Amino acid sequence: MSIQPTQRRRRWATILTAIILVxxxxxxxxxxxxxxxxxxxxxxxxxxxxxxxxxxxxxPWLVFAPVTPTGATGFIFYPxxxxxxxxxxxxxxxxxxxxxxxxxxxxxxxxxxxAPARASEVIAAYPAxxxxxxxxxxxxxxxxxxxVAKQPNAVAALVFWAAYPAEGDVLAGRDQxxxxxxxxxxxxxxxxxxxxASRALLPxxxxxxxxxxxxxxxxxxxxxxxxxNPATITRAAQQAQTIAATLTTLGKLEE
Numbered sequence: 001m002s003i004q005p006t007q008r009r010r011r012w013a014t015i016l017t018a019i020i021l022v023x024x025x026x027x028x029x030x031x032x033x034x035x036x037x038x039x040x041x042x043x044x045x046x047x048x049x050x051x052x053x054x055x056x057x058x059x060p061w062l063v064f065a066p067v068t069p070t071g072a073t074g075f076i077f078y079p080x081x082x083x084x085x086x087x088x089x090x091x092x093x094x095x096x097x098x099x100x101x102x103x104x105x106x107x108x109x110x111x112x113x114x115a116p117a118r119a120s121e122v123i124a125a126y127p128a129x130x131x132x133x134x135x136x137x138x139x140x141x142x143x144x145x146x147x148v149a150k151q152p153n154a155v156a157a158l159v160f161w162a163a164y165p166a167e168g169d170v171l172a173g174r175d176q177x178x179x180x181x182x183x184x185x186x187x188x189x190x191x192x193x194x195x196x197a198s199r200a201l202l203p204x205x206x207x208x209x210x211x212x213x214x215x216x217x218x219x220x221x222x223x224x225x226x227x228x229n230p231a232t233i234t235r236a237a238q239q240a241q242t243i244a245a246t247l248t249t250l251g252k253l254e255e
Contacts (some may be wrong), residue, residue, distance in 0.1 A: 070099025114186025135159030
């Protein structure tokens with residue numbers, strides 16, 4: 001017996017409705033997954049307060065402005081994937097206390113891949129800054145490299161925290177770009193092997209800073225991370241080395 005046109009339309013309508021429902025549920029699941037970030041630690045919360053050396057504002061970005069700037073250099077920072085941007089407040093506060101404007105850029109659903117060009121808005125908002133550096137942790141670092149690849153004249157320096165460029169973002173020919181790659185030797189995600197493989201994508205003059213005993217999660221203040229290895233140094237020690245290497249990079253822009 002043949003299927004009547006009306007029955008056929010109903011069957012296709014049912015199939016289409018089921019497909020739409022599956023897509024909607026998958027999208028909602030992605031939103032929930034991406035929006036869940038680990039709680040930040042007390043150290044990060046404490047760094048979100050204005051002090052004698054640094055003024056902190058939280059809208060539309062997390063801005064750490066030095067009371068006494070050392071020059072006209074700013075540092076834009078992209079957070080790691082599914083990491084609360086406030087988790088990097090302590091490092092940002094310390095860098096700003098050394099005299100540099102620091103702007104942590106929150107991302108849609110905590111994923112920098114959804115808005116890698118947001119640094120352009122920051123740069124436009126601070127015309128007095130003469131030298132810009134951009135950096136990021138993990139996925140944030142990869143998207144910072146993507147910004148540099150697509151906006152070759154926007155920044156003078158790139159700083160990776162447990163990160164490396166995507167294969168399509170080749171920066172090897174950028175001889176004037178100051179690049180620093182800071183990584184932990186026990187990182188279970190941005191492994192030493194992956195960092196070594198990224199060297200071919202970066203300018204030959206790039207600096208690589210290995211933090212012995214450091215891991216992936218200790219670049220922020222948000223607890224442990226799936227897939228990572230335990231660190232053999234404290235979070236404070238890893239943060240101190242990360243901040244020092246970042247300040248060295250920023251200092252090169254003032255020379």
